[in-house]
Amino acid sequence: MSDSPSLVELRNVTFGYGERVILRDLSLSVPRGKVTALMGASGGGKTTVLRLIGGQNRAQQGQVLFDGQDVGTMDQTQLYAARRRMGMLFQFGALFTDMNVFDNVAFPLREHSQLPPSMVRDIVLMKLQAVGLRGARDLMPSQISGGMARRVALARAMALDPELIMYDEPFAGLDPISLGTSARLIRILNDAMGLTTILVSHDVEETFRVADHVVILGAGGVAAQGTPQEVMDCPDPLVQQFVHARPTGPVPFHYAAPSLEADFGAAHGDGGAR
Numbered sequence: 550m551s552d553s554p555s556l557v558e559l560r561n562v563t564f565g566y567g568e569r570v571i572l573r574d575l576s577l578s579v580p581r582g583k584v585t586a587l588m589g590a591s592g593g594g595k596t597t598v599l600r601l602i603g604g605q606n607r608a609q610q611g612q613v614l615f616d617g618q619d620v621g622t623m624d625q626t627q628l629y630a631a632r633r634r635m636g637m638l639f640q641f642g643a644l645f646t647d648m649n650v651f652d653n654v655a656f657p658l659r660e661h662s663q664l665p666p667s668m669v670r671d672i673v674l675m676k677l678q679a680v681g682l683r684g685a686r687d688l689m690p691s692q693i694s695g696g697m698a699r700r701v702a703l704a705r706a707m708a709l710d711p712e713l714i715m716y717d718e719p720f721a722g723l724d725p726i727s728l729g730t731s732a733r734l735i736r737i738l739n740d741a742m743g744l745t746t747i748l749v750s751h752d753v754e755e756t757f758r759v760a761d762h763v764v765i766l767g768a769g770g771v772a773a774q775g776t777p778q779e780v781m782d783c784p785d786p787l788v789q790q791f792v793h794a795r796p797t798g799p800v801p802f803h804y805a806a807p808s809l810e811a812d813f814g815a816a817h818g819d820g821g822a823r
């Protein structure tokens with residue numbers, strides 16, 4: 550284990566899909582034991598950062614360090630070992646619909662460990678207890694609410710006791726009470742289980758309440774980072790637009806497109822333009 554205060558560190562990372570550069574010379578660090586919120590305008594590359602950390606994407610330049618090791622240069626075995634130390638909860642963390650709550654949480658344990666059934670049972674019930682759903686073990690996903698399903702997915706992501714847990718928009722579509730419960734749970738679990746958390750979210754109010762460290766992505770790089778208060782106070786117009794959810798400002802509304810003239814001006818009369 551590295552003795553760096555950061556569990557994850559991106560150093561001068563450049564990444565694009567085809568010709569389109571999404572992250573440009575991006576450097577950021579995720580302190581151990583803390584909740585780090587990764588925020589920024591839609592399409593800014595937050596999910597892409599999570600995918601780089603998980604090794605689903607590889608940086609074209611720079612390094613993505615997980616506990617001091619470059620994820621981008623790992624072979625399959627090393628990557629597999631690193632991923633076992635990470636829990637990932639992607640948008641709406643889909644459950645297996647043909648398995649009950651218990652079996653959903655047991656799934657990674659049965660897949661990735663040789664533990665006897667009695668131990669699997671104890672671990673599953675402990676994880677379900679941590680998210681308040683020990684009593685729901687026999688229910689099918691169709692019998693629980695969206696907020697409960699999210700918590701089951703969280704219990705499943707924690708089944709193998711990860712060191713790092715990454716949430717991609719865990720609050721999307723939740724009612725205000727479930728949202729508050731989920732946010733508090735993320736904080737409590739981080740502290741109780743000695744985790745390091747990365748939270749991608751658009752919900753400024755709730756996220757700023759639970760995060761220790763906030764990173765705002767903008768224009769391929771870091772627009773601001775610091776404590777929630779430091780980021781709130783950052784004078785950068787892009788950051789201000791984002792934290793105050795203003796509809797107008799430097800964040801562009803339009804995805805990069807040909808000029809209006811190219812699409813509309815010359816199209817009249819040519820009969821076959823797309």
Ligand SMILES: Nc1ncnc2c1ncn2[C@@H]1O[C@H](COP(=O)(O)OP(=O)(O)OP(=O)(O)O)[C@@H](O)[C@H]1O
Binds near residue numbers: 566571591592593598
């Ligand atoms: N597999 C892919 N192939 C091509 N382009 C992609 C792919 N995945 C994402 N992109 C593009 O990369 C950009 C960044 O996407 P990403 O999902 O990382 O953004 P994000 O900040 O998580 O957005 P959101 O907040 O809307 O989820 C987007 O413009 C998207 O269109």
